[in-house]
Amino acid sequence: MGLGLLASRALRPAASRLLRNHSPRDGLVRAIGSTPERQRPEAASAAQAQPDPTPDLPPRKPLAGARVHFPNPEDAIEVFVDGYPVKIPKGMTVLQACEVAGVDIPRFCYHNRLSIAGNCRMCLVEVEKSPKPVASCAMPALPGMKIKTDTPVAKKAREGVMEFLLMNHPLDCPICDQGGECDLQDQSMAFGSDRGRFTEVKRSVVDKNLGPLVKTVMTRCIQCTRCVRFATEIAGVQDLGMLGRGSGEEIGTYVERLMTSELSGNVIDICPVGALTSKPFAFKARNWELKGTETIDVTDAVGSNIRIDSRGPEVLRIIPRLNEDINEEWISDKTRFCYDGLKRQRLNDPMIRGADGRFQVVSWHDALAMVGEVIHKVAPEEIVGVAGKLSDAESMMALKDFLNRMGSSNVMCEGNGKHPNADLRSGYIMNTGITGLEKADVFLLVGTQPRVEAAMVNARIRKTVRATHAKVGYIGPLTDLNYDHEHLGTGPQTLTELAEGRHPFCSTLKNAKNPAIIVGAGLFEREDLEAILSAIETIAKNGNVVRPDWNGYNVLLLHAAQAAALDLGLVPQSPDSIKSAKFVYLMGADDVNVKDIPDDAFVVYQGHHGDRSVYRANVILPASAFSEKEGTYENTEGCVQQTLPAVPTVGDARDDWKIVRALSEVAGVQLPYDSVGGIRSRIQTVAPNLVSVDEREPATFSATTLRPNTNQKISPNNFGTAIENFYMTDAITRASKIMAQCSAMLLKK
Amino acid sequence: MDDNKYVTRRRGNGCSISSGRPADPSPPSWTSTTSTTSSTSPTSVPPSPPRSARTNSHVTNPKVIDMLLFKGMEELNNITEHAKQRHHIIGQYVVGNQGLVQDSGTKEKGMSDFLKKFYKSNYF
Known part of the structure; x- marks a missing residue:
């Protein structure tokens, strides 16, 4: 420069x-x-x-x-x-x-x-x-x-410093993965001398095992301590440190152990040399061979901004992109290393399950003809559509329109529970915004473990706690939060105490300037959701959480599709419609309880991975993954972003909305749009905020003042954990070998 | 390409060249050497190379014709010398641009433009 x-x-x-x-x-x-x-x-x-x-x-x-x-x-x-x-x-x-x-x-x-x-x-x-x-x-x-x-x-002075740094730095740039994007390489070219005076033997340092994600070549380390500071300050783990002094100085874990943070991959980016590099990416490619596509992540509801680096049809790595409002410059390990799941277990061709129970590859024409024929043989109210957690807004709109045209109103989205309330937008998004969390001085986490549900939101809370010593109260099962917090209780009992003002934390909430309540989307699955939400609203009212200048009522969603699904009104007519369904359309929905689907139901699975639901499917329609299509996603704070295709689709797969559009024509209820532009103008009539890309539209009304009273009773059951395994939450991450290694090695048993 | 018995082309400098033998209706010898017969019938092969030549029938610039001729000869050499692999030949001359699945036409009746394109590829 x-x-x-x-x-x-x-x-x-x-x-x-x-x-x-x-x-x-x-x-x-x-x-x-x-x-x-x-x-x-x-x-x-x-x-x-x-x-x-x-x-x-x-x-x-x-x-x-x-x-x-x-x-x-x-x-x-x-x-x-x-x-x-x-x-x-x-x-x-x-x-x-x-x-x-x-x-x-x-x-x-x-x-x-x-x-x-x-x-x-x-x-x-x-x-x-x-x-x-x-x-x-x-x-x-x-x-x-x-x-x-x-x-x-x-x-x-710079030349002198550079000479000292290069004294013990190995001359292995040709076999170093950092080559081409190495700060030491660049700066020695710009500021270094053309020769050095060092003629002795260079020192060497034993490599450390930091786990399946970060490869270490510690001889290359220049002891800048960025990784140590990142681990202690941002990731909040005391895993890395400086051992020895003088020429014996080394970075390492104090005892033989792995780096267990969910943000550990970021040390690869901040390492200015090739000491810490990506283990799965090792020796795969040089950075100048790669094509970068600026897109977003869909493995959680944060929508971290990423760049997919690909060569030909293969995604080779994922690195973060700067977005101060969402992920700053960090991404979670799941986002960074899930990409090998895009190559495994993919569905290539349309398939129909034959009489012998085996799948047979057929043409798109035959597959759609079969589905189009069967869907007319069932009653409209027995048709159910489920959008998966990775679905984009376009495909959900098409699915909803298609099933509505077939006469069914049973369209839902995974993770939104049986009784989703899509009436008030403030009731399901993070009203404070992710950056807004930095202004909060008291947090109340209800039934959410942000560290596994949304690692970047957790990093933001940690940043706030570190900077302003904000207080954090947590209600839910015992969990590992990487900041100081007060564990108030494990279930709705504590919530009732807080609502009735009997809990000591009430005074903390009342005295707070900007209190923030974060409700986990895991609660959506509970039967007593309405009662719990009304208790939380009472707490919000008592603690003055929602004011004209500050809305501290937040819902932390779990999946990329959830917010857009609720915006588009993917709400089932009857909560248990799937149990009486005769025709089930699963659009990438792999976490539906397959046992709920009746045995005689005809199941269409449209998706990109041969994951859980495929075993129950009668017809498979292969679709493209987020790295292969242009799709709109809304993150948990209501910010609308788009993915861009980085690599071509696999096999004979098609984009999700195109499949639904084609099927609608075969079934005789042709949808009126033929292009992404057409479908987006249809989305605009339903949820106008979904077409203003890269903008965060705050909710207009506050849910806490407009929600009707409920007669539901709170059940005494404790809050559960929404995500059991941080590394494997969806079809892509479950297919990933790296994520499987992480689950095996890094999760605390 | 003309339907002459001898495959001829006028060259840029005015003289014409000839392939030297009549256009044979039997399948070319490379179909047997590369055993492409397993994926196609011998009769369906001969139209493919002329078809690709016909796509350039509008070219009048002698320099371009020269270049096309050169490329054609090179291609022919590559095939006969086995420099081209079997699946390249199948992709180019046996399967052709329209792919393995070919619509007969009757099914497409009443189909929208979208659906026709959808059956062909994801990219439109």
Whole structure:
């Protein structure tokens, strides 16, 4: 980026002058600096010390279009970076001031989401009146400070640091997986010397076993401690640490153990060298061979922004994309490593179960003709459609329209329970928003284990708890939350106590400025859902959780399809319709209890994996997975995002909505749309918020004031765990070998 | 391509070239060497190569004709020298562009454009 520019700018003015002074004898001295002026930086800077003429370069812009937020305008200070005046808020570091001025300072240990370590010394800059170069990441900027980033002193300092770093770094770039995206490689090209003085034997460090996800080559480690800080600060586990000092310094787990965090994959991204790399991706590809597709994740309801890197028809890795509102720059291990599930157990061809119980491959024509024929032989009220947890909004709209045209209103979505309430949007989304959680000072988690249900939401809660010491109360079975919390109880009993004001936590809620209640979507499956929600509403009313300026009532959904399904009104007419169904259309629904489906029912399974429901299906219609189609998803906070196709579909599979549309025609009830555009305009008439992509539409009304009273009794049964195995929650992750390894090795028994 | 007995083409420089032998109605020899007979009947093969040639019948630019001729000869060489693999030949000349499943036409009656495309491929 600016690095080459920076280097050339530095070379131009002084080079000719120094070349003139060069005596022939000097040429014989073995130069270490890549430019002659760096051999005597002090002299060179003295030569440059004459008053700088006003800079004639155009004004610089902040790096990566960053904007500076001034919390308090009086606290703005002015510093000079390479002669340019910059206004920054008080408390920023020198490095941040340089970034605002558009100067990229090389760094290894500094990461803007982690605490400052200041141990790599790569970010040294010259500050006027300071006797030595200073580490800009750790030095607060002071008013009137004159920072120089491209002086010979600063460059010499970087070269020196780089020489020390490379001293013990192996020269194995050709076999290193970080090659091509390695900070050390890039920065040694930009700032390093062209030779080193080290002739001894390099040190070597024993590799550590961090589990099935992170591969370690510890000899490559430069001890920046980013991974240690990530583990302790963001992931909230004390798994990694620095052992030994001096030349014996090593990163490792203190005793022989694996890294158990659900966010452990992120250390691969933050590691500036090839010490921590992806184990499943090891030796699979070079990063420049890959095609990146910016899309979103569907393995949970957060909708983390990801980039799918593919080569040809194969997804090779998934890495996070920056989205401050949703996942910042982290993703969970399930999101990152589920991709091998996309290659296994896929359904390629339409199939019909023959008389012998075996599936036979047929053409699309025959499969659709059969389904179209059978669906007319059953009564409309015996037709049931179930959308799976990975379904996109387009396919759910098509399924609902199709079954409605067939005369059935029994269309539902997995995970929304038997009595979903789709009337008030505020009753099923996270009203505070994921970023909004950072403003909360008290959390009440009801029947939810955010660490396994939505790892990124949990990371946000942890961030808030760490930053503001927010209090967390938790009602549910014993669980492992990685922040300080108070376990209030295990079931609805505690909820009643809170509603009646008998619980000590009530005063905490009342005294809170911005209290947030997070209700787990696992409760949707309970029979006494209405009673529980009304108890929670009483707590919300008493604690002043919902106000015009703050809505702290949140539902944390479990699956990617849930919010859009409720927006589109996928609500069954009768709760137990599946038990009396004669025709069941499972659109990727694998968590339906197959035993509930009557034996004489005809089951159509449309989906991408041969998962649980396939065993009961009579007809299989192969569909495309999220990495192969363009689909709209709404996350738990109501933000609408789209997936983009990264790889072609497998075999003879088709997009979900296209299958339903084609089937509707074969069945004689043709749906009126032929394109994604057409189906989206139909969605617009049902749920207009689903077409404004990348926007979060807050709910208009609050559920706590408009919900009718209920006569239901709360059952004394304790809250359960919604997700038993974090690593395997849907068809894709259940087909993944890596996720199976993780389940076997990392889950605490 | 003309329906002449001899397969001829005018070259750019005015002279014409000939394949040197009559267009034989029996299946080409490569069908037996690559045992493509297992996936197709011998009679269905001969139309395929001319069909691909006919797609370029509108070309009048002599340079392009030269180039097409060169490519054709290269292709023929590759087949006879077994440089091309069996499944490449099947894909190109036996199965053709329309794939293994070929609609007879009667079934398509009354079908919408969407459904016709749907049966062919996911991408439309």
